[in-house]
Amino acid sequence: MAAGAIPLVDQTLTTDFTAKNVQSTASAASTDTTADIIVDKLIAWNVQQVFGLTGDGVNPLVEALRKKKDKIKYITVRHEESAAFMASGYAKYTGKLGVCLATTGPGAVHLMNGLYDAAMEGAAVLAITGIINHDLLGTQFTQEVNTVKMLQDLAVYNQDITGPLNALTVVDLACRAALAEPGVAHITVATDTQMKQLGEDKPSKKHGNLTGSSAFQPRLEVPGGEELDVAAKLLREHSKIVILAGRGCLGAEKEVESLARKLGAPVAKALLGKAVLPDDSPYTTGGTGHLGTLPSKQMMEECDLLLILGSNMPHLEYYPKNAVAIQIDRDPRRIGLRYPITLGLHGDVRSTLQALIPMVQERADQGFLQLAQQRMKDWRGVLAKLENGSATPIKPQYLAATVGRLLNEDAVVAIDTGAHTVFTARHWQVRTGQKLAVCGNLASMAPGLPYALAAQVAFPGRQCVAMVGDGSFTMLMGEMATAVMYGLPVKVVVFKNNSLAMDKFEQEEMGNLDYGIALQPIQFAKIAEACGAAGFYCKDPRRLEATIREAFAHAGPVVVEVDVDPDENPQAPEKIKI
Secondary structure (H helix, E strand, O other): OOOOOOOOOOOOOOOOOOHHHOOOHHHOOOOOEHHHHHHHHHHHOOOOEEEEOOOHHHHHHHHHHHHOOOOOEEEEOOOHHHHHHHHHHHHHHHOOOEEEEEOOOHHHHHOHHHHHHHHHOOOOEEEEEEEOOHHHOOOOOOOOOOHHHHOOOOEEEEEEEOOHHHHHHHHHHHHHHHHHOOOEEEEEEEHHHHOOEHHHOOOOOOOOOOOOOOOOOOOOOOOOHHHHHHHHHHHHHOOOEEEEEOHHHOOOHHHHHHHHHHHOOOEEEOHHHOOOOOOOOOOEEEEOOOOOOHHHHHHHHHOOEEEEEOOOOOOHHHOOOOOEEEEEEOOHHHOOOOOOOOEEEEOOHHHHHHHHHHHOOOOOOOHHHHHHHHHHHHHHHHHHHHOOOOOOOEOHHHHHHHHHHHOOOOOEEEEOOOHHHHHHHHHOOOOOOOEEEEOOOOOOOOOHHHHHHHHHHHOOOOOEEEEEEHHHHHHHOOHHHHHHHOOOOOEEEEEEOOEOHHHHHHHHHOOOOOOOOEOOOOOHHHHHHHHOOEEEEEOOHHHHHHHHHHHHHOOOOEEEEEEEOOOOOOOOHHHOOO
């Protein structure tokens, strides 16, 4: 571990709020400041780290974190956007509350991209921002930004803390809202208010002030028996069933496989649900959508019933043309959002499937599933031909497949946004026990490295790998210094083609000439070395596997820079020609 590195504790995948975590607000001392109370509340909610960037607008909060550094870690980043992406990634990987901190004005503005990512994927995140001193509000003072108004479109809870008494309640409400929705909660507090002591604050009610609690137990909704009866009847009446599994199936892997087996139903996976089943499972046709497989598209076209499980897959042209549809989702607002639904079931996917599976008859005729399995056998042959290990420049398909083969069984992977996303989604054959995070709904460039850092914080004993394009990595590559500072041994694989390749092919598909897509080449391995990390470079396909092995074996943070073919088109599955 590098000098100055912080000790990090492995996280479980379930939120554990037991009685020992419940903090009595009566324990707050009269000398405790608003900032002290906020930090104590975070500790009571089992928050073990805050990702942020210091500034004068949050200096009292940073001081409160310093005083409790034995109980909660403050991880300083190089850009507030990274802090928000790290909080989002942490929440996605663990199901726990991710927390980020930013100072007044531009600091808070920089959080927005990562917060939209969390909001659009239901990741539980608490954003804490500073604002200028309370008596200067509304005077167009330096760095004055109305952060509550700025976040009103995305936050499930959004509040200005007025003082230490108010903080005793509001922080609890914000944490609970973020976890219960789940989504983004936001609290902001003026710099001088952060320093105000509890003894200086007076309650507005003569019998005292409201006080909160960190007691929380997530509620798992399950549809009623009559609705489940209708679902079971529909499943009995149809013989060509496809399951579309999304992020909402994570944690329900056994249930999804059990249902697929009983129904003889192939499982097409949305990108956010890639890790639900291993790609060698006999029950999956792999990914779906533009980044997916041809068998997934074919089975979707031929099914007579589509069962959508916790998915919001946006590629509308990859849904069936005409099929009965059942959708299970914990958010009723998503039911029917992408496809006309015959029956919508509002509930947690795992709990709902546990109730539904005993009602489902095991199907004797497995012909539809067997057809999918034969098509997948043929498709794997297509993938093998695309993964050409002798071509120069290196094929991005070969790079993705090689990295996938060399990943540890329990590797935690972050995928950035770009052409490499398509190649990685299709050619990395995910295995049981591996994890994935991707900016699926916002599809922003740059979160790959912050996600991987958050993963390494959450799972210090596991291999954490970011798959990034050169355009996306450039945006936040300063966080390699963060990896070094905190001893986070992330491995970053850069698909380097010196272009915004996805945009290049989109321009060409529209009939336009390439414009604005060329990138000035950067020696990323040397950038890594300048940050104190290790850098590896490869352009020879014969050396690729050895280079990746050596990089993965390195004890500290690493960047692997790989020259890949800029003319390799990230095509839709139906357009691939061999």
